[in-house]
Amino acid sequence: MTEPSLTKDALAALTTGPMLSVALTLGAFIAAQWLFARFRKPLWMPPVLIAAVLLAVVVAVSGLGFERYYTGAAWLTVLLGPTTVALGVPLYQQMHHIRALWKPIVMTLPVAATLAAVYALGIAWLMGATPLVLASLAPKSVTAPIAMGIAEQVGGSISLTLGALLITGVLASLFVDWMAKWLNIKDDRIIGFALGLNGHAIGTARAFEISPMAGAFASLGMGLTGVFTALFLPLMWSLS
């Protein structure tokens, strides 16, 4: 603090490569896992949210700035593509469970995935949201790489969409837990599917904490919702 120019130089030197962002993200991830276990795994504060809050504070306070942080962290997020592919493996490994439940899945998916978008859109519309806000909220239950594409196609703001994705993912993890208890659902397959369908990658990460079977059904729910919504929403948008 006494020599701000020196700190600035040091910061500039450290941020020429991606390693500072990578180290911060890894550190926040590990700290979040520890804190999460420490606080008896609160569902309203999943590890992803703890890590994001820690990082947001560090990025803002250190003067690093989000742009510079994100440029470096892109070295990590590039792995999101192969990781999405990797979700196909538990999907295959649990295929016998999925086969047993394919009829309810096929019957539920189009209705549930449509309503996941329509409920929020209807409420926002009733509250007088602008077309930009509506278009940004539309892909709220879809995994980030697809949601960003949909938001772009229907004329939304990508950053607002990402904010909506975060809130939706956390809420879905929380609500699925409550509602499953309330509706007396103990089937990991149904719980996992609801987590993936409503809560995309955040819900899927939560489902893998429950069991590999819940995780596989979440991957299935997330993948199918992504495909379905990507095809259906832009079409619906162009008609309205």
Added chain:
Amino acid sequence: MVMLRGFLVLVVFFLLGEALRLTAGLPVSGGVLGMIMVTFTLMLRGKVSDELAEASRGLISVLVLLITPGVVGAFFIVDQFSGYWTTVLVALILGTLLSVFTTLLLMKTVAGVVEEGGEHD
């Protein structure tokens, strides 16, 4: 080396997914297309190699790490949409509550009916 071989398979499927997305002009991400392709390939082969299973498990265990940078961004747009946050929050909270309820209820009802009906097949 074992992990790397599995990782290579995943990256290749991601690239195949991207190629399919670009050539067919599909509005779905290359990752999801790759996921579907890898699942079908494994179904056709009838087994999954240890390398691929190991690499997938490793990547999935750090899924949260990989989505975190994107999530951090949400905190830096709060000002930009200051006028809309009440609407956005109400729509997301109520909308998600309703859609989670609908999904669970639908699955429970339909699965119950199908499983009962299945006994007669």
